[in-house]
Amino acid sequence: MAHDERRLEVLRAIVQDFVSTNDPVGSKALAERHDLGVSPATIRNDMAVLEEQGYITQPHTSAGRVPTDKGYRLFVDRLSAVKPLSAAERRAIERFLDGAVDLHDVLGRTVRLLAQLTRQVAVVQYPTLSRSTVRHLEVVQVAAGRLLLVLITDTGRVEQRVVDSPVEVDAQAVPELRALLNSAFAGVKLADAGDKIPDLLETAPSHLRGLVTTVSTTLVETLVEPSDDRLVIGGTANLARGNAMDFSGTMRPLLEALEEQVVVLRLMGEVDPSTVLVRIGEENAHEALTGASLVTVGYGSAERPLGGLGVVGPTRMDYPGNMAAVRAVARYVGHLLAES
Amino acid sequence: MAHDERRLEVLRAIVQDFVSTNDPVGSKALAERHDLGVSPATIRNDMAVLEEQGYITQPHTSAGRVPTDKGYRLFVDRLSAVKPLSAAERRAIERFLDGAVDLHDVLGRTVRLLAQLTRQVAVVQYPTLSRSTVRHLEVVQVAAGRLLLVLITDTGRVEQRVVDSPVEVDAQAVPELRALLNSAFAGVKLADAGDKIPDLLETAPSHLRGLVTTVSTTLVETLVEPSDDRLVIGGTANLARGNAMDFSGTMRPLLEALEEQVVVLRLMGEVDPSTVLVRIGEENAHEALTGASLVTVGYGSAERPLGGLGVVGPTRMDYPGNMAAVRAVARYVGHLLAES
DNA sequence: GGCTGGCACTCTGTCCGTGCGAGTGCCAGC
DNA sequence: GCTGGCACTCGCACGGACAGAGTGCCAGCC
Numbered sequence: 026m027a028h029d030e031r032r033l034e035v036l037r038a039i040v041q042d043f044v045s046t047n048d049p050v051g052s053k054a055l056a057e058r059h060d061l062g063v064s065p066a067t068i069r070n071d072m073a074v075l076e077e078q079g080y081i082t083q084p085h086t087s088a089g090r091v092p093t094d095k096g097y098r099l100f101v102d103r104l105s106a107v108k109p110l111s112a113a114e115r116r117a118i119e120r121f122l123d124g125a126v127d128l129h130d131v132l133g134r135t136v137r138l139l140a141q142l143t144r145q146v147a148v149v150q151y152p153t154l155s156r157s158t159v160r161h162l163e164v165v166q167v168a169a170g171r172l173l174l175v176l177i178t179d180t181g182r183v184e185q186r187v188v189d190s191p192v193e194v195d196a197q198a199v200p201e202l203r204a205l206l207n208s209a210f211a212g213v214k215l216a217d218a219g220d221k222i223p224d225l226l227e228t229a230p231s232h233l234r235g236l237v238t239t240v241s242t243t244l245v246e247t248l249v250e251p252s253d254d255r256l257v258i259g260g261t262a263n264l265a266r267g268n269a270m271d272f273s274g275t276m277r278p279l280l281e282a283l284e285e286q287v288v289v290l291r292l293m294g295e296v297d298p299s300t301v302l303v304r305i306g307e308e309n310a311h312e313a314l315t316g317a318s319l320v321t322v323g324y325g326s327a328e329r330p331l332g333g334l335g336v337v338g339p340t341r342m343d344y345p346g347n348m349a350a351v352r353a354v355a356r357y358v359g360h361l362l363a364e365s
Numbered sequence: 366m367a368h369d370e371r372r373l374e375v376l377r378a379i380v381q382d383f384v385s386t387n388d389p390v391g392s393k394a395l396a397e398r399h400d401l402g403v404s405p406a407t408i409r410n411d412m413a414v415l416e417e418q419g420y421i422t423q424p425h426t427s428a429g430r431v432p433t434d435k436g437y438r439l440f441v442d443r444l445s446a447v448k449p450l451s452a453a454e455r456r457a458i459e460r461f462l463d464g465a466v467d468l469h470d471v472l473g474r475t476v477r478l479l480a481q482l483t484r485q486v487a488v489v490q491y492p493t494l495s496r497s498t499v500r501h502l503e504v505v506q507v508a509a510g511r512l513l514l515v516l517i518t519d520t521g522r523v524e525q526r527v528v529d530s531p532v533e534v535d536a537q538a539v540p541e542l543r544a545l546l547n548s549a550f551a552g553v554k555l556a557d558a559g560d561k562i563p564d565l566l567e568t569a570p571s572h573l574r575g576l577v578t579t580v581s582t583t584l585v586e587t588l589v590e591p592s593d594d595r596l597v598i599g600g601t602a603n604l605a606r607g608n609a610m611d612f613s614g615t616m617r618p619l620l621e622a623l624e625e626q627v628v629v630l631r632l633m634g635e636v637d638p639s640t641v642l643v644r645i646g647e648e649n650a651h652e653a654l655t656g657a658s659l660v661t662v663g664y665g666s667a668e669r670p671l672g673g674l675g676v677v678g679p680t681r682m683d684y685p686g687n688m689a690a691v692r693a694v695a696r697y698v699g700h701l702l703a704e705s
Numbered sequence: 706g707g708c709t710g711g712c713a714c715t716c717t718g719t720c721c722g723t724g725c726g727a728g729t730g731c732c733a734g735c
Numbered sequence: 736g737c738t739g740g741c742a743c744t745c746g747c748a749c750g751g752a753c754a755g756a757g758t759g760c761c762a763g764c765c
Contacts, residue, residue: 028736051728064738069729087728087745126587127525129595137624161505165517175515175523177505183515185467185523247466255469261601262620280602368707391757404709409758427716427757 032071034061036080037104039072040092044341049089094306094340097318101303101344108345110353114142118357125361128152128181132257135334135358140260142350145338146283148321150293151255152180152331152362154248155216162206164240169193174240176248178215180331180362188243190236198233205229205237210244219245254332256286256293263338278313283337288314296333298323298359301348306340316340320347324355324362331362372411374401376420377444379412380432384681389429434646434680437658441643441684448685450693454482458697465701468492468521472597475674475698480600482690485678486623488661490633491595492520492671492702494588495556502546504580509533514580516588518555520671520702528583530576538573545569545577550584559585594672596626596633603678618653623677628654636673638663638699641688646680656680660687664695664702671702 038059042050052065052072061068072090075081080096083089092100110118121138125131132149139147157178165173170193175185209225210218222241229237261283264276282288288311296302304319314337321335335351378399382390392405392412401408412430415421420436423429432440450458461478465471472489479487497518505513510533515525549565550558562581569577601623604616622628628651636642644659654677661675675691 049728053728065728066730066738066740067736070737073730083729085745087726087743089728127527160507161503161513163501163503163505163515165501165503167500173501173517173521175503175517177513177515177525181513181525181527183523183525185517185521187467187521259624262617262624265617265620277602277605280605284599284602389757393757405757406709406711407707410708413759423758425716427714427755429757 035068035071036075039090040100044343049084049091051089097305097340105345108349110349122357136257136259139354143336143347144263145336146263147260147336148289149257149334150332152182153254158212158214159210164199164203166199184248186243186247188240190239254290258283275316279317282313293333296321296323298325298330301352318342320351322351322355324359375411376415379430380440384683389424389431391429437645437680445685448689450689462697476597476599479694483676483687484603485676486603487600487676488629489597489674490672492522493594498552498554499550502550504539504543506539524588526583526587528580530579594630598623615656619657622653633673636661636663638665638670641692658682660691662691662695664699
């Protein structure tokens with residue numbers, strides 16, 4: 026029906042205007058700024074219906090309308106075309122990310138880039154350990170009964186743990202141990218590492234068995250735990266843009282939640298590389314994220330998802346632009362890490 | 366002279382009251398809350414002198430007085446006894462930091478701990494690479510012409526770099542290379558690593574010389590650069606406490622400067638483990654830190670300083686408390702890292 | 706000489722009343 | 736079903752009045 030069509034058009038216009046001006050938008054302004062082909066009075070009728078359906082609301086009588094979470098949801102799902110990035114932005118992505126020297130650097134640059142492109146808070150997850158495979162395991166003797174275990178994954182992530190051995194370790198045993206561990210675990214997904222331990226113990230020469238047990242259990246227990254997955258956060262200064270007033274009310278819990286990481290990490294777990302996921306306001310179960318929206322996507326390939334990244338901002342954000350930026354950056358980072 | 370004595374006492378009282386209430390403090394309130402033994406009128410005379418000397422100022426006529434940067438400076442230098450931590454706080458430090466599994470974890474816990482103890486933004490620097498010594502160098506072949514170089518320092522810090530070799534690398538050469546590098550660099554301070562290269566090249570067998578050159582220059586160039594020293598930041602949510610109004614004016618550049626890291630890193634460079642360094646407001650050259658104070662101290666021992674840590678907050682902060690907390694945490698972290 | 710009580714003065718923050726403008730809902734007409 | 740017109744409702748900005756806090760100064764007292 027032509028009516029519904031136009032009503033949605035009105036909603037789109039409201040979202041766009043409100044996002045760019047931060048003022049509740051009235052019927053007259055809408056008619057002026059958008060070619061809707063009808064008069065303000067007609068728009069008012071449409072607005073009344075939209076309000077009744079819960080897509081928009083007015084802060085108080087005789088102010089303009091503001092989109093609700095439900096309104097943004099409809100906008101994101103049906104009304105927004107993905108906005109392609111400008112050539113300059115694409116170039117910026119490449120220029121910014123090329124020349125990174127290691128994984129830490131890649132992710133640090135990524136988070137700064139995303140924050141700059143979207144002018145929101147950016148979040149990047151380290152490649153998930155449990156999905157990574159072992160490239161190399163290194164054993165270094167630190168003291169008589171103490172070893173340092175270094176894990177290098179195929180994504181370039183490096184993790185280390187100190188292992189205390191109950192008995193003194195013979196210096197001769199270290200290269201043997203290293204060889205054993207690498208032949209057992211190299212190329213194995215960390216999530217599957219636990220399954221390899223029985224085999225490993227079988228093939229281990231008896232004088233090493235105790236040591237191998239200690240080391241491999243440490244490996245599995247402390248490194249495979251997904252709980253230690255890390256997050257890089259940047260652009261928090263963007264939270265201080267504009268909304269100076271409702272600050273310590275809404276911004277502080279948000280900052281706290283971001284620092285906690287655990288909430289955001291859980292959300293990152295649901296992400297995959299093929300679709301950009303948008304969570305709007307109340308849709309976020311966690312209280313501190315009410316009033317905020319997340320735009321997230323996975324990076325890596327469909328066969329080998331590595332982790333997630335995205336932006337956090339007020340529900341009043343440029344969804345099409347942010348979705349495009351997040352997706353483009355994720356693609357580039359995915360390629361970058363696949364190569365190395 | 367007894368006059369000067371009391372005048373300083375008045376200044377101390379002003380600082381204490383203002384820090385705890387955030388209201389400009391007047392003569393009457395001072396006389397009530399502190400046992401100065403004189404009447405408000407007398408205090409007013411003292412205040413007039415203090416103002417003339419530049420230690421305090423009034424935001425406008427007929428508001429109370431507020432300490433200036435100079436006033437805080439005098440307070441910190443001469444008027445504040447270091448406030449010992451409570452037993453509960455000491456216990457909290459131990460409980461919080463013990464059980465950390467690796468360096469990243471130690472520093473992450475440290476920053477959270479400091480932020481919580483001081484209710485300010487906490488900053489912890491990774492152990493400086495150039496002051497660290499090499500514990501072990503690991504070489505892993507990633508592809509025919511590509512090696513991964515992993516550096517493990519005596520503080521447990523791990524850094525890695527990809528090295529591209531112009532020629533294909535023989536798999537046999539990798540263990541040789543590893544042995545060579547370790548015998549040359551193990552135990553050497555990273556700052557001195559460059560000096561070892563000529564020796565190293567001399568002893569290297571001719572077929573490895575090209576490779577050794579490439580790898581060791583990468584090592585020195587990209588790892589010894591102090592510029593890549595890292596910072597962990599936490600407790601930014603504390604910035605949103607209280608001062609809701611002057612927020613986007615003063616808080617935003619501060620957040621930006623913290624994310625830049627470079628400014629803070631430079632300040633951390635001047636730190637040493639024996640004294641707590643306090644920088645107040647305008648004393649900070651950098652513009653964004655005007656209006657903020659830093660309380661920093663080094664950790665590690667006098668012979669082996671490792672890095673710095675501290676807190677950043679408004680000039681109106683609890684200096685004695687923060688100094689005590691920063692010092693106590695630095696000591697504990699120093700011990701912790703010295704052990705490992 | 707230094708401290709104290711008293712007093713006049715100055716300034717800010719707040720409260721209240723008013724007017725204006727934006728925006729709406731409704732209705733009659735096309 | 737759209738449009739123009741109109742009355743109505745609010746929020747907000749402006750401005751004056753007021754109260755309160757705090758000061759500086761002065762004369763008197765110890």
